[in-house]
Amino acid sequence: MSGKWDDLEAEARAAMEDRGKRCAVDLFLSTLLPYDADIVRGVLANPGISNTGLHRAFRKRAHAGDPIPSAWSIGRHRREDCRCAKGAR
Numbered sequence: 001m002s003g004k005w006d007d008l009e010a011e012a013r014a015a016m017e018d019r020g021k022r023c024a025v026d027l028f029l030s031t032l033l034p035y036d037a038d039i040v041r042g043v044l045a046n047p048g049i050s051n052t053g054l055h056r057a058f059r060k061r062a063h064a065g066d067p068i069p070s071a072w073s074i075g076r077h078r079r080e081d082c083r084c085a086k087g088a089r
């Protein structure tokens with residue numbers, strides 16, 4: 001019988017790599033249809049909408065298991081303090 005913690009090391013390792021490769025906003029955008037992703041990018045570019053407001057709106061629309069970016073990740077992405085801006089993809 002295998003416990004639910006058996007894969008912990010592999011999962012932690014995968015999470016480390018994810019973190020190094022992509023930002024949470026980019027990851028989230030990649031789960032959306034191109035049309036929807038354009039709408040989200042438009043709102044991200046609007047300085048009148050707060051990170052927290054966006055995060056809550058994402059959560060409201062998301063399906064279970066969707067990688068919703070935190071307000072903190074959204075802020076980083078908007079400040080271009082993430083991998084997207086550094087062209088490291």
Ligand SMILES: [Zn+2]
Pocket residue numbers: 023024025026076077082083084085
């Ligand atoms: Zn980003």
